[in-house]
Amino acid sequence: MEYRLIPLAATGILLAGISVDADDAIIQQGRQTFSTYCAPCHGPEGAGLLAPNLTDAEVLHGESLAEITKIIGEGVPARSMPPWGGVMDDATIEATAHYVMSIMDDNLPSGMVATPDTTVTPFPFGSAEEPYVLRTFMPTMGVGDEVFPHHGNGMATPKYDAKGGTFNIEKMQDPIDGVPGGVTVNFGEALSYCFDTTECRLLYTWQGGFMDMTDYWGAGQGGQRKKFGYVPTVLGNMVWRADGPAEFNGTPRFRGYRKVEGAPEFFYEIGDYQITLLVTPSDEPGVAHCYYTVTDSSGQKRSFSRFLHQNIEEDSS
Numbered sequence: 537m538e539y540r541l542i543p544l545a546a547t548g549i550l551l552a553g554i555s556v557d558a559d560d561a562i563i564q565q566g567r568q569t570f571s572t573y574c575a576p577c578h579g580p581e582g583a584g585l586l587a588p589n590l591t592d593a594e595v596l597h598g599e600s601l602a603e604i605t606k607i608i609g610e611g612v613p614a615r616s617m618p619p620w621g622g623v624m625d626d627a628t629i630e631a632t633a634h635y636v637m638s639i640m641d642d643n644l645p646s647g648m649v650a651t652p653d654t655t656v657t658p659f660p661f662g663s664a665e666e667p668y669v670l671r672t673f674m675p676t677m678g679v680g681d682e683v684f685p686h687h688g689n690g691m692a693t694p695k696y697d698a699k700g701g702t703f704n705i706e707k708m709q710d711p712i713d714g715v716p717g718g719v720t721v722n723f724g725e726a727l728s729y730c731f732d733t734t735e736c737r738l739l740y741t742w743q744g745g746f747m748d749m750t751d752y753w754g755a756g757q758g759g760q761r762k763k764f765g766y767v768p769t770v771l772g773n774m775v776w777r778a779d780g781p782a783e784f785n786g787t788p789r790f791r792g793y794r795k796v797e798g799a800p801e802f803f804y805e806i807g808d809y810q811i812t813l814l815v816t817p818s819d820e821p822g823v824a825h826c827y828y829t830v831t832d833s834s835g836q837k838r839s840f841s842r843f844l845h846q847n848i849e850e851d852s853s
């Protein structure tokens with residue numbers, strides 16, 4: 537036995553040694569793509585967030601490289617796994633598939649936002665005292681491409697094939713683009729807003745409702761996901777929307793947020809500037825009050841605030 541096994545094992549190690557070196561760079565590349573495009577749904581480690589855990593034993597669509605590559609390229613439109621074929625070239629998709637294969641047996645505990653023992657409702661709602669903070673895919677709501685220069689190739693995200701989709705964005709907008717790294721906050725009916733952690737920029741505000749998460753979380757209590765939507769439905773009236781290029785030049789880097797009386801204060805860098813932003817409701821319903829501090833490379837700090845008044849026509853449909 538030994539005689540037969542040793543040479544076999546040695547061959548195996550040799551082969552593995554060669555291919556692991558080659559794969560490592562590819563897996564690294566795949567990891568980067570994953571954290572940009574896939575982590576918002578599958579979680580930073582692939583352990584699931586708004587979409588299934590990719591590291592556990594439950595595999596829906598196959599375990600081979602070919603099957604995984606196919607799923608990534610074509611998506612599962614009816615189940616709201618976006619098709620990436622139009623967004624990434626084949627090599628990028630394959631590298632991402634290699635990365636997915638590399639984490640498949642990690643068996644990490646699932647990080648689903650909606651787990652069966654929580655009491656998630658599809659209509660989360662906050663208040664001025666207890667703002668509701670959600671990290672999720674968000675619709676672009678008509679925000680123009682010039683606002684998204686750092687979303688790969690200047691595209692907001694993959695365009696979703698609405699024909700195969702299961703979601704329904706009532707009257708707000710169509711077709712639907714998704715912003716993968718949104719932090720969305722609701723202060724009750726008076727104000728909701730969406731901040732994009734990729735551009736480090738406010739995208740839009742609205743009032744009168746928050747979101748319908750049914751497509752993500754399923755109907756009813758308990759987070760039993762019946763189906764997935766690509767993006768939630770924004771409820772209410774749009775008030776303000778970002779447009780034009782960013783105020784600060786440079787690459788945005790999101791650093792996180794802390795909570796100030798329940799509301800997130802974002803920390804980020806754009807080029808040499810360190811910026812904090814806290815958004816709160818103002819006395820006027822729908823009008824957001826934004827407090828900024830901006831520290832430049834010499835350590836000079838200035839702060840200012842601004843109100844975001846209506847800059848969008850009421851939707852008459």
Ligand code: HEC
Nearest residue numbers: 573574577587594595596597598608612615616617632764
């Ligand atoms: C908008 C959310 C979303 C994003 C972004 C997303 N996925 Fe998915 N993904 C899903 C959903 C939902 C499913 C489950 C589909 C189903 O139920 O059939 C899925 C399934 C998968 C599967 C199949 C899992 C299995 O069990 O067979 C793979 C592999 C996968 N995704 C990889 C990726 C990769 C790689 C990316 C980034 C390029 C990505 N996904 C981005 C939502 C997403």
